[in-house]
Amino acid sequence: MKEYKKPLPEIQPWSKKFWEGAKQHKLLIQECRDCGAKIFYPRKVCSECWSPNLFWSEASGKGKIFSYSVTMAGVEDKFVEDLPFVLALVDLEEGVRMMTNIVNCKPDEVSIGMDVEVVFEDVTEDITLPKWRPVTR
Amino acid sequence: MSKGKLAIIGVGEVPTGKYPERRRWDILYDVCMQATRDAGIDKKDIEGVIAVAPQAQPRLTSEISFGKIPEELGLSGCKDVCMCNAGGASTTNCLRLAEQWIESGLAKIVLIPHVTVHSTIPVQDVINFFATAGIDTQWEYPFGATFNGMLAMVAQRYMYETGTTAEEMASTVVALRKWATLDPNSMFYQKPVTLEDVLSSRMVSTPLHSRECNVLADGGGAMLVTSAEMAKDITDTPVYKLGHGGRYDGACNTIRKDFFMREGWQDAARDALNEAGLDKDDIDIFEFYVAYPFNQLIALEAVGITEPGESGKFVMEGHTSPGGKCPCSTIGDACGRGHTGSGVSMANYIECFRQLTGKAGERQVPDCKYILATAAGGSGMNTLMTVWGRDIP
Numbered sequence: 001m002k003e004y005k006k007p008l009p010e011i012q013p014w015s016k017k018f019w020e021g022a023k024q025h026k027l028l029i030q031e032c033r034d035c036g037a038k039i040f041y042p043r044k045v046c047s048e049c050w051s052p053n054l055f056w057s058e059a060s061g062k063g064k065i066f067s068y069s070v071t072m073a074g075v076e077d078k079f080v081e082d083l084p085f086v087l088a089l090v091d092l093e094e095g096v097r098m099m100t101n102i103v104n105c106k107p108d109e110v111s112i113g114m115d116v117e118v119v120f121e122d123v124t125e126d127i128t129l130p131k132w133r134p135v136t137r
Numbered sequence: 138m139s140k141g142k143l144a145i146i147g148v149g150e151v152p153t154g155k156y157p158e159r160r161r162w163d164i165l166y167d168v169c170m171q172a173t174r175d176a177g178i179d180k181k182d183i184e185g186v187i188a189v190a191p192q193a194q195p196r197l198t199s200e201i202s203f204g205k206i207p208e209e210l211g212l213s214g215c216k217d218v219c220m221c222n223a224g225g226a227s228t229t230n231c232l233r234l235a236e237q238w239i240e241s242g243l244a245k246i247v248l249i250p251h252v253t254v255h256s257t258i259p260v261q262d263v264i265n266f267f268a269t270a271g272i273d274t275q276w277e278y279p280f281g282a283t284f285n286g287m288l289a290m291v292a293q294r295y296m297y298e299t300g301t302t303a304e305e306m307a308s309t310v311v312a313l314r315k316w317a318t319l320d321p322n323s324m325f326y327q328k329p330v331t332l333e334d335v336l337s338s339r340m341v342s343t344p345l346h347s348r349e350c351n352v353l354a355d356g357g358g359a360m361l362v363t364s365a366e367m368a369k370d371i372t373d374t375p376v377y378k379l380g381h382g383g384r385y386d387g388a389c390n391t392i393r394k395d396f397f398m399r400e401g402w403q404d405a406a407r408d409a410l411n412e413a414g415l416d417k418d419d420i421d422i423f424e425f426y427v428a429y430p431f432n433q434l435i436a437l438e439a440v441g442i443t444e445p446g447e448s449g450k451f452v453m454e455g456h457t458s459p460g461g462k463c464p465c466s467t468i469g470d471a472c473g474r475g476h477t478g479s480g481v482s483m484a485n486y487i488e489c490f491r492q493l494t495g496k497a498g499e500r501q502v503p504d505c506k507y508i509l510a511t512a513a514g515g516s517g518m519n520t521l522m523t524v525w526g527r528d529i530p
Contacts, residue, residue, distance in 0.1 A: 009275040040392065041276045067297070069289035070343040071281060074350070076264055079281045087286045087342070089391060099277045099391040112297045129279060 004123045005078045015042040017056050022128040025120040027059040029094055040096035061118035063092040063132065070107040086110050090132050104133035140412050141529035143236045144368035144375035146246075146361050147176025148487045153356035153475040154324040157256040161197050162209065164252045164357035169210055172359040176371060178246060181214040183207075183361070185244030187231045189251035190222030192478035193258055193266035206250065216244055224271065224514030225428065227251075228482040229521040232378065235362050245363060252357035253478040263353070271515030273389045285350050287390045287516050288429045289342035295397060295435065296344060298446075303344060305449025307335040309430040310348055310472055312458045312465070317473030319459060319499040322484075324354050324475040349430055354475025358483040360490070365529065374494040379415070379507070380524035382408030390516045398513075401520040402439030406509065409522040414530055415507055417441055422492055422502050423465045424485045424510040430472045433457070433465060436511065459500065467492060467500045482512040486525075493527040 011019050021028035030039040032046035033053040045052045068088035075083065086102040088110070102110050103119065116132040123129055149171025151164050173180055188201045198220070207215035217238070221230040228251065235247040255263060272282050295301060311332055317325040330348060338348040368375035382405035387393040395401050410417060417440055425436045437448040442463055451457070457465035468474050468488045471481045491497040492505045506528070512521045 006281070007274070007278050009279050011275065015275065041273075041389070067290040067294035069286050069293055069345075070340075071283070071286050071289075072340045072342065073347075074285050074341045075281060075283060076268055082281065085281055087281055087290065089290055097391055099280055099282060101280050112294065131280075 006123070007078075008124065008127050012042075014044045018042050019127065021056065021058070022120060022130050023122075023126065025128070027061050027118050027130055028056040029059050029092075029096060030054050031057055038094050038096055040098065059118075060093045062135070063090040063116055065089070065102065065110065065112055065114045065116055066091045066097060067112060068102060068110050070110070088132065090116055098130070101131045102133065103131045109134065140379050140414065141365050141377045143232065143239065143362055143378040144365045145486070145490045146363055146368050146372050146375055147172045147174070147178070148358065148360050148490045149175060150322055150358040150484070150487050151356060152322045152324070153354040153477055153484075155256045156355050157254070159254065159355065161194070161252050161254050164254070165206065165250055166210065168252070168357045168359040169206070169248060169250050172248065172361045176361045178361070178371060180210065180212055182246050183212045183248045184214050184216050185235070185238050185247040186212065186215060186218045187234050187238070187247055187249050188218075188220045189227045189231055189249065189479050189483055190220050191251070191253050192224065192270065193255070193263060194253065197252070212248075223519070225426065225479055225482060226512045226514035226519055226521050227479045228486060229512045229523060232362065232486070232523070233381070236378075239362070239364050245367060247362050248359060249362065249483075250357070250359040251480045251483040253480050254355040255353040255478065256355050271388070271518070273391070276389065276391060283342070284516065285342045285345060288432075289345045291397065292344055292429070292431050295431070299449075300446060301434065301449040303336065304332060305453050306344065306431045306434070307332055307346070307349060308449065308453040309433045310335045312452050312455070313430055313433070313469040313473040315458045316467050316500060317469035320468050320473070321498070323469060323473055324352075325469065325473055345429075345431070351428065351471050351476040354477050356475065356477035356480050356484065358480060358487050360483070360486060374527070376490045376493045377526050377529050378523060379526045379529065380409035380411070380413035382406060382412070382522040383519060385519045386517055388515060388518050393517065397435050398517050398520055399435060399439045402436060402511070402522075403441070405520045405522040406440050409509065409524045413507070413524040413526070415524060417509070420507050420509045420524075421464070421505045422467055422508045423463070424489055424508055425466050426470060426482050426485050426510070426512050428471050428476070428481070428513065430470065433470070437465070440509070464502050467497065467502065485510050485512070489525045493525060
């Protein structure tokens with residue numbers, strides 16, 4: 001594997017499961033057993049009710065683009081080789097929103113409201129980033 | 138502190154620009170001495186110093202945090218010193234803390250200074266700082282998020298929901314630069330831009346062109362504040378703080394529920410105007426500090442000047458420009474001033490003082506009585522609104 005120079009997520013103890021799931025190509029969402037909240041990003045306790053009684057469920061991996069921007073310039077050197085790339089906010093079916101990249105398509109094909117699905121990019125031996133691509137019908 | 142208890146009595150400022158030869162402490166000396174002379178007080182009457190936290194300048198931050206300003210300036214009457222950091226919202230919090238120091242009797246007159254010199258920070262340090270300031274290192278940064286990219290997504294969604302055109306978005310830059318053209322303390326003094334200039338500039342993060350993003354600048358400013366009662370004895374033209382409103386919107390752009398911060402703006406503005414006993418129609422100038430020019434549109438809608446989706450047309454028609462019926466951001470916001478880190482809101486409050494004391498030169502809005510000023514920190518973590526007046530209504 002080519003050396004990966006871009007920033008890796010700074011993982012917290014309570015988000016470890018999310019990244020372990022991503023490594024197994026599963027998109028995990030933290031949920032609260034007490035109040036039923038779906039929590040993103042992961043917290044130490046439920047952000048709604050402070051319950052420590054949390055569990056993880058696998059998301060469907062389907063969502064819609066809430067907004068996006070095609071990044072053309074103005075990035076750190078380590079991101080330059082990726083230009084242009086699509087930065088996006090995706091609303092998951094489960095009701096949480098994640099920041100990501102839209103991949104496997106031309107940047108000018110991306111639009112708000114587009115149906116997308118998760119695709120896992122193994123960037124290092126330990127870290128996998130969940131990215132999203134247009135759903136092909 | 139209730140309405141009309143705090144007043145600005147003097148200001149000092151250096152022009153923004155790129156001046157690597159101008160050292161940070163030179164600027165601090167200059168702006169603090171200017172403000173003191175402007176107020177016509179003796180330096181020994183300054184009893185407190187509450188500094189705006191400089192961003193991305195760790196050594197300066199340490200020096201200021203640990204009390205060097207009063208000592209350098211020989212402020213022999215100084216009783217306490219500290220620094221406030223809330224990013225772009227720092228100055229507003231300095232004012233808030235100054236109110237408490239004054240009301241509690243700790244200090245009668247408080248000095249609030251700011252300095253930032255971006256141009257001598259090693260490029261890599263600037264990049265490292267801004268790469269993760271207000272950007273989450275776990276959930277945003279690994280995907281190549283930048284300030285431009287995150288605000289571009291706000292802009293994209295805003296255009297999608299309201300049908301605002303690229304020309305209308307770009308017209309905010311033209312309006313702000315018209316103000317900057319009239320401001321001798323701006324790096325863009327006498328340098329207007331046209332719609333064509335903005336739209337033909339390089340695309341940075343769709344839909345934002347480079348001229349719709351910010352240019353970093355060096356700058357510095359200082360204010361002296363005191364109680365309204367004492368202010369009347371010191372000067373014939375104090376500028377009173379009449380109201381304050383604030384809302385926290387969330388640190389992480391991705392999960393911010395109030396994506397456009399419209400509700401935060403509305404609520405904070407309502408609180409500030411209520412405390413002042415004023416209506417938005419009483420306001421002569423809206424000094425929006427919204428960092429990215431297009432955000433002027435959202436601000437206009439949130440404060441209730443136009444309906445959602447109508448503000449682009451409003452700005453394009455020139456209503457917020459010099460001579461318009463609704464003057465907004467009369468130093469041109471960060472876009473017109475150059476972005477001085479945590480200094481833009483300082484510049485805004487200094488401009489409030491100038492407009493309300495009739496010293497705004499070519500930018501002077503005739504018979505200006507009341508101003509609503511805004512500030513925000515990070516990628517939009519909060520919205521702070523203050524109302525200022527030349528009298529207490």
